[in-house]
Amino acid sequence: MNLNVKGEGRLPLLSHSRQTLPALAILLGASVWGVIWYPLRLLAALGISGTLAGTLVSLATCLFLAVVFWRSLSAALRSIWSNSLALSRYDACLLLAALALAGGVTNVGFVWGTIHGQVMRVMLLFYLSPAWTVFFAHWLLHERLNLADIAIALLSLAGAMLMLWSPELGLPLPADLAEWAGLLAGISFALQNVLSRRMSHALPTLPAQLRTATVFAGGVLIGLASIAFEPISLDRLPFAPPVLTYALLLTICLGAVLALNNMLVQYGIQRVAANRAALIMLFEIVITALSVWWLTGEMPGPREWSGASCIIVATLLSSWIHRRR
Template sequence: MNLNPLGKGPSTLSSYSKQSLPALAILLGASVWGVIWYPLRLLAALGISGTLASALVGFSTCLFLWIVFWRSLSTGLRSILSNALPISRYDACLLLAALAFAGGMTNIGFTWGAIHGQVMRVMLLFYLSPAWTVFFAHWLLHERINAADIAIACLSLAGAMLMLWSPELGVPLPADLAEWAGLLAGISFALQNVLSRKISRVLPSLPAQLRTVTIFGGGALVGLALIPLEPFSLASLPLAPPALSHALLLTICLGAVLALNNMLVQYGIQRIAANRAALIMLFEIVITALSVWWLTGEMPKPREWSGASCIIVATLLSSWVHRRR
């Protein structure tokens, strides 16, 4: 007797869950990244500078990941210290240090740009990462550059130039330091992804959580190192009990959310096709535009939407090309 009114058996429902749950995980992850700029601005309003915010959030995220994954992370560190790796301990540490630096520059660039600039423009400059991935993959992974790669990179850069072109200046360059920070974050993000792929190839025994901790740990260290370059006064820090408690609570929550969000996205991208994952991740741009409009009243202009369209198409084409390979 069929007890399912829709006529679907257990295998059909199981197959549906295998496809829908990873897609939902990526969708939720993209939504979180689309609104993460707002709590960063709340930290700035409390007196936490962009560099200090990057350091505090990176440290909080690492702490959360160590609490959850201490066993696998300890195993990964022991394998490095005991030199039980396919490559030398020096080369392994060098790769992890490069990954930490790239992750740190990604975090500080995104955080500083989201706090001080137009969020939508910073986000679109960040999404130029497929253009830079082509060259980093050729340099570090020895992947061949073909006509499709060049076309994708040119399409991304054309979208950026269309968005950044100013009738007054006539030069398609970032207008302020916040936009330069977003551009730097996108370049660093591309390097971070390529280095992560390289480490997963040459050090397959290391847990993926160790790469994640390395990235956020780099965010904490780079943020601390750059604090002296960002002028601020001690009087602006939230040292009074109410403001201090709010800042600490917001920092801890941000660290937990970013750690959980990373775990959620990793669950999704490991279970569905890369081109479909990239399509879902682009929902982040939609969420960003809606959240910026709702919370600040800003709306992207037609030229910015045109540039965004080029960047989105380039991202989809990049994912499709690499998936076919």
């Protein structure tokens, strides 16, 4: 009798921990993304351009994944090459290539925008991704597009227009290349998420590490292609031994942190309802605002906060509607 009581008392605790730990994993992952812009700016201060910094960090992430998860990655690649999956080898490679392209544009745009622009504005433009997700999910996943989805997307876009509009600039468009990079990164991020979801449905036996490695491999390839369009001054590169050592250590640490952080978020997303995960990820905006204010003194104005409110409300409504469905 006493044993039964003890067993019943442990069940709620186990259930609570199974819900708490994944939520904490997503919360920690969002917090890391909220401050990742600062070490990237440190690399830029050492003379490493934004595109080169993003390429090096993506390369470090790929190397970390290849070393730590080489068995699962090699097994996944062998299964694709042997044509033993639900999709043909051609279709699987095409899906991986599309995911790499979307991930590469996301990484390069995010890194370049946060280094060269006003971080909070770039991040808010990046967080328009739920609006683009609606249309990509309808196009690629054949999800029904109803009036509520369109209204939510329009509310997100209205928030961006409110944030970007000013009498001096006229049309509510991004003010500089950094903000355009943030906007493009958000669009690519939405496409990356939809492609990742389609890949997980079409190829459920492939490990999540393969999707992560594919995204960062795309960051390396797109970064290398983009370096040709960004002039690099050899005089500014950190060739001095102490500075070079510091830059290499910072790059390696960033790669490891991003790889582990992605694994952490994947762990949480697989165990938490999608609507709840979307709410937790909004904490990244709070962390970004606090870190920007503390580290750089950049303080968003009333228009930025108003636009951010529209984007956050749109995300909350999207999560509530999908939960009701």
